[in-house]
Amino acid sequence: MTERPGPAGDATGGPVPTTPVCYRHSDRETYVRCTRCDRPICPECMREASVGHQCPECVNEGRRSVRPARTAFGGGAAGRRGLVTRTLIALNVLAMVLSILSDRGGDAMVGGSGLGGLLGGGTPLTEWGAVLSYASYVPFGEPHGVAAGEWYRLVTAMFLHYGLVHLLLNMWALWVLGRDLEALLGPLRFLGLYLVAGLGGNVAAYLFSEPNAASAGASTAIFGLFAAVFVIMRRLGRDTSAIVPILVINLIFTFTVPNISIPGHIGGLLTGAAMGLVLAYAPRMRRSVFQAAGTAVILVALLGLVLVRTAMLTG
Structure with missing residues (x-):
């Protein structure tokens, strides 16, 4: 009597071995596995690791778990770009432009009383925003300043x-x-x-x-x-x-x-x-x-x- 093949067609009656396919691309056969999660990965999905290769998800997970570089005093390394310094300078320059515009031809840029006239005079903007304790702009007028609530x-x-x-x-x-x-x-x-x-x-x-x-x-x-x-x-x-x-x-x-x-x-x-x-x-x-x-x-x-x-x- 002739022996019949098993359900998958092998000589022993067991299932035919199948080649693993990439977990992201089911039409691509591969024998390489991610060293972290052990899933099959094709060459397109391989990411170099210190040992072997990893899949994209494991690489991203590893990046999230790595603590960002800190300075000696606990700050972020982004400070090396000086963005806050540049922003503060830009805000000061913008305030100066607005102050000059508010003066309408006065001595906002130069011609004030300080440094022999090199410093500019007051403007409506500096009058509004400078530190003033408690005084009125005109005699017997309404008092202004920090004490008047202008904190x-x-x-x-x-x-x-x-x-x-x-x-x-x-x-x-x-x-x-x-x-x-x-x-x-x-x-x-x-x-x-x-x-x-x-x-x-x-x-x-x-x-x-x-x-x-x-x-x-x-x-x-x-x-x-x-x-x-x-x-x-x-x-x-x-x-x-x-x-x-x-x-x-x-x-x-x-x-x-x-x-x-x-x-x-x-x-x-x-x-x-x-x-x-x-x-x-x-x-x-x-x-x-x-x-x-x-x-x-x-x-x-x-x-x-x-x-x-x-x-x-x-x-």
């Missing part, structure tokens, strides 16, 4: 300037300091440093300037960057001898040139130093939490000072 001035003032020379000096300093600090801290931490230092300088101007004295400029934040650079370089064990002379020159400039807000510069310097300490000396294990908490403490302290000053002016 936005503590932020807007750091983006307004009295003339092109004032703007160019501050933007040059921001370009020099900002790129290195942003690369070291990451975009978010650098932005926090800049804004909190600028706010601290404006709060100091509000506290210690005459009620009718207006002040504006990015120099409150710039002085904060100077202080933070010094603190961070010390934390990294790097040489700070090149920073000290520049800082001293700027302080001499602050105390000797008329119409410069001394409280604003010193306040920005001290706030920047405090932020630098918070960012640079946060313990590694809970660094982000410590940095956020330290920043919050500084902001609460500044808020308390503003409330006290407001009560003194309006009480």
